[in-house]
Amino acid sequence: MIGKKATTPVTSSVRKPGKADGPPLRPSSLNRATPTHGVAPNRNNAPVSKPIPPPASKPPAGMPTGARKKVQPVEEEKKEAPKTGLFTEKPSAKLTGIKTADPFAAKSSIKTNSFAYVYNAGGIPCRIDHGSISNKLRWDQNVILSELPFDPILVTCFEGLLEDKHPYNFIAKEAIRQLLESDDAAEKVIPLIPRIVAPLRNAFASTNDTIFDNGLKALKQLSKCVGDALNPHVNGFVGQLCKKLNDK
Numbered sequence: 001m002i003g004k005k006a007t008t009p010v011t012s013s014v015r016k017p018g019k020a021d022g023p024p025l026r027p028s029s030l031n032r033a034t035p036t037h038g039v040a041p042n043r044n045n046a047p048v049s050k051p052i053p054p055p056a057s058k059p060p061a062g063m064p065t066g067a068r069k070k071v072q073p074v075e076e077e078k079k080e081a082p083k084t085g086l087f088t089e090k091p092s093a094k095l096t097g098i099k100t101a102d103p104f105a106a107k108s109s110i111k112t113n114s115f116a117y118v119y120n121a122g123g124i125p126c127r128i129d130h131g132s133i134s135n136k137l138r139w140d141q142n143v144i145l146s147e148l149p150f151d152p153i154l155v156t157c158f159e160g161l162l163e164d165k166h167p168y169n170f171i172a173k174e175a176i177r178q179l180l181e182s183d184d185a186a187e188k189v190i191p192l193i194p195r196i197v198a199p200l201r202n203a204f205a206s207t208n209d210t211i212f213d214n215g216l217k218a219l220k221q222l223s224k225c226v227g228d229a230l231n232p233h234v235n236g237f238v239g240q241l242c243k244k245l246n247d248k
Contacts, residue, residue, distance in 0.1 A: 115160030
């Protein structure tokens with residue numbers, strides 16, 4: 001027809017795959033996201049990083065699998081177990097059972113006729129010297145043991161054998177030893193034997209082992225000092241000692 005342009009049919013440039021065209025194209029291997037350890041591909045084929053878990057710990061050589069869990073409780077039991085051996089106890093542990101006098105106690109709680117009261121009042125001119133290894137008795141300056149009045153100092157020290165608290169029991173025991181070993185002690189001690197026997201017998205009748213042992217040591221030192229002058233009182237001591245040993 002006149003006045004109309006001939007038109008050609010427009011076809012789509014997109015071709016559908018057919019048998020002649022071969023298999024459909026696949027993404028190139030360069031663009032393909034190969035999954036690696038800890039990386040997983042998403043829908044857009046882009047790698048997404050994930051935290052990599054730590055490698056599992058392996059048990060020591062020769063230990064079966066699963067034995068590592070049982071090792072920890074055993075180690076904890078070893079830590080909680082008390083230590084035993086020669087050097088596990090503290091050196092001060094042997095002093096915990098010793099009775100000590102309270103230095104802040106009221107003076108009214110101490111008996112006026114006791115060794116502790118006389119010592120605190122200054123009736124015995126000595127003091128205890130606390131050393132790093134052992135205790136020592138130190139007399140006051142310008143004191144000569146042979147010139148001290150044994151009556152009443154020595155009698156009071158024998159009465160101090162009945163003390164069960166530190167430092168009174170140590171001071172009484174050590175003062176007796178040094179006074180009996182001083183020069184010309186026998187002449188001063190023999191007239192005091194009747195007054196000394198009574199506190200000694202009270203010490204042997206005590207249920208405290210420390211008081212009993214201190215009494216035995218004092219009796220041995222007294223016998224060495226006065227000799228035969230103690231024989232009239234031996235029977236009374238032997239009866240008490242036999243009774244004490246039979247009770248044990």
